[in-house]
Amino acid sequence: MSEMIHVDNVSKHFTLHNQGSMTIPVFSKINFSLSTGECVALTGESGSGKSTFMRMIYANYICNEGEITIRHQGQDMNIVGADPHEILEIRKRTLGYVSQFLRVIPRVGTLDIVSEPSIALGNSKKDAIEAAKALLTKLRIPERLWNLSPLTFSGGEQQRVNIARGFIAEYPIMLLDEPTASLDAKNRQTVLDLIETAKDRGSAILGIFHDQEARDAVCTRSFDVTQFQST
Numbered sequence: 001m002s003e004m005i006h007v008d009n010v011s012k013h014f015t016l017h018n019q020g021s022m023t024i025p026v027f028s029k030i031n032f033s034l035s036t037g038e039c040v041a042l043t044g045e046s047g048s049g050k051s052t053f054m055r056m057i058y059a060n061y062i063c064n065e066g067e068i069t070i071r072h073q074g075q076d077m078n079i080v081g082a083d084p085h086e087i088l089e090i091r092k093r094t095l096g097y098v099s100q101f102l103r104v105i106p107r108v109g110t111l112d113i114v115s116e117p118s119i120a121l122g123n124s125k126k127d128a129i130e131a132a133k134a135l136l137t138k139l140r141i142p143e144r145l146w147n148l149s150p151l152t153f154s155g156g157e158q159q160r161v162n163i164a165r166g167f168i169a170e171y172p173i174m175l176l177d178e179p180t181a182s183l184d185a186k187n188r189q190t191v192l193d194l195i196e197t198a199k200d201r202g203s204a205i206l207g208i209f210h211d212q213e214a215r216d217a218v219c220t221r222s223f224d225v226t227q228f229q230s231t
C-alpha cells in the first residue's frame with residue numbers, strides 16, 4: 001500500500017463576513033492518511049465536519065493551517081496553496097469527487113456528461129462514449145434517457161449519472177459523498193460493486209456513508225472527525 005493523501009495538522013474555521021465576522025470553528029490540527037486499496041468511512045455526527053473535511057481535500061475550501069499532500073503522477077503535491085491550474089490538473093488525473101448532487105450545464109446530454117472526464121484524459125470520443133454506455137447500462141439508466149439532459153431526471157437517476165461520471169475515469173483517489181443515499185437495493189449493490197472494483201485496482205477511497213450496511217460492506221476502516229473538533 002502506498003500513501004495517496006496525507007493530512008498534516010490541518011485546522012479549519014469559517015468566518016461569516018456578512019454576519020458580523022462571526023467565526024465557526026470546525027477542526028483543530030487534524031491528521032489523516034489514506035493509502036491505495038483502502039476505503040475509509042468518515043464518521044461523526046451531523047454537523048461535525050465530514051463534508052467540510054472532504055471539500056478541503058478537494059480544495060473547494062481553504063485550510064486555515066496545515067498541509068494536505070496528494071500523490072499526483074508520482075509526485076507529492078501540497079493542495080493547500082496550489083495554484084488553480086495545478087488543482088484542475090490534479091482533479092483531472094488523480095482526484096475524483098462524487099458529490100450528492102448533480103451539477104451540470106443545462107442542455108448537455110447524459111452521454112456527453114458521463115464521457116467528458118474520460119475524453120479529458122485523452123481517450124477517444126468513441127471509446128469514452130462506449131465506456132459511458134456500459135456504465136449507464138450497469139447503473140440501469142434507460143437508453144431512451146441517454147441523449148437527454150439529466151436535469152429533469154429523478155433524484156436517484158441523477159445520482160446514478162453522477163456516479164457514472166465519477167467512476168468512468170478510474171481515478172487513483174476517489175471522494176464519495178453519500179454515494180448510495182437515494183438508491184434502491186439493486187442500484188445500491190451496483191454502486192458497492194463499483195467501489196469494490198475500484199479498491200481492487202488500487203484506488204484510494206474516502207467516503208461519507210450514512211447507510212451503515214453500505215459502510216460495513218465496502219469500508220476497510222472508519223475515521224471519526226469528532227476527535228479533532230474544535231470548540
Ligand SMILES: Nc1ncnc2c1ncn2[C@@H]1O[C@H](COP(=O)(O)OP(=O)(O)OP(=O)(O)O)[C@@H](O)[C@H]1O
Nearest residue numbers: 014015024026044045046047048049050051052053
Ligand atoms: N460554507 C460554509 N460556511 C459557513 N459554515 C459552514 C459552511 N460549510 C459548513 N459549515 C459549518 O461547518 C460545520 C460542519 O459542517 P459539515 O457540513 O462539514 O458537517 P457534516 O458532518 O458533513 O454534516 P452532515 O452529516 O449533516 O452532512 C457546521 O457547523 C456547518 O454549519
